[in-house]
Amino acid sequence: MSALGEARIRVPERIIRGELIVVNAIISHPMDTGFFRTAEGQPIPAYFIKNVVVRYGDQEVARFEWTSGVSRDPVISFTLRADSEAPLSMVWTDNKGDVFEQSANIAFVSA
Amino acid sequence: MSPADNTSRRHFLRASALATAGLLGSGVLFPGERLLAATTLAGDPGDPEVPNEEVARILRGLFGDRPIRRGHIQLDMPAAAEDGRVVPVIIESDLPMTPERHVKAVHLIVDFNPDAHLAAFHLTPAVGTVSLSTRIKMKRSTWVRAIAETNTGEVWADYARVQVLLNGCG
Structure with a gap:
């Protein structure tokens, strides 16, 4: 992970309709607390992801509210009942209002 | 001891x-x-x-005044964290995730962190089960609380005492 806001979502390669799958997501972000200073003594302002919205198709399935207490380059994993072929999208919003998006396609293996 | x-x-x-x-x-x-x-x-x-x-x-x-009972949610964290900047957290629950009865939110509270209410995870039945994992910062050794709230108003908690060797909050 390098560029700010670069995000990945990982879902299983083979998904069967109705299966409970694990979704893993990571985004590159400094998650600065505002409590640190640079080597020159300049305060580093708080800069962190504060909100994550997860949509599956057109439905919001989860929403996470974070503080700068989540570690740098935040990872999150959660489950999802894969009951339709639809995109799974995630939108991360930080405290400066920058918005980062990523999506993964949920498609079923043909029986 | x-x-x-x-x-x-x-x-x-x-x-x-x-x-x-x-x-x-x-x-x-x-x-x-x-x-x-x-x-x-x-x-x-x-x-x-x-x-x-x-x-x-x-x-x-x-x-509010609702009782916070222990059970139905499991918080897994290391007993000792070498580096408070990156402490793994796993939260699971055996509570149902149906439209009639489900966990609508899980709150993660780290008692002695500068921002103690570290995260809230709002969920819907579409996630199928409560199984969350992430990594958090911890300033010092303290209790961590994972508290689930159901749509029916029940509140269930689990606690983990984590010893922190290197302050992860500055």
Whole structure:
């Protein structure tokens, strides 16, 4: 992970309709607390992801509210009942209002 | 420390906390705060006491006067974290995730962090089950609380005591 806001979502390669799958997501972000200073003594302002919205198709399935207490380059994993072929999208919003998006396609293996 | 020592220490801590609550009850706190302190102290054996007004305020704001019971949610964290900047957290629950009855939110509270209410995970039945994992920062050794709230108003908690060797919050 390098560029700010670069995000990945990982879902299983083979998904069967109705299966409970694990979704893993990571985004590159400094998650600065505002409590640190640079080597020159300049305060580093708080800069962190504060909100994550997860949509599956057109439905919001989860929403996470974070503080700068989540570690740098935040990872999150959660489950999802894969009951339709639809995109799974995630939108991360930080405290400066920058918005980062990523999506993964949920498609079923043909029986 | 032997289990017996641990038990007596726990009793001592509980007794002193009750004594403190009693003293504070003589008018220093608002009635609601006194009630919350009493409710939490009367919780399940082994539950961590509410350590400060900040955590009391967070719990009161989230759950009001509802009892916070231990069970149905599992918080897994290392007993000792070498580096407080990156401490793994796993939260799972056996509660159903149906439209009729489901966990609508899981709150992660780290007692002695600068921002104690570290994260809230709002969920819907579409996730199928509660199984969350992430990594968090911890300033010092403290209790961590994972508290689930159902759509029917139940509140279920689990606690983990984590020893932090390197401060991860600056």
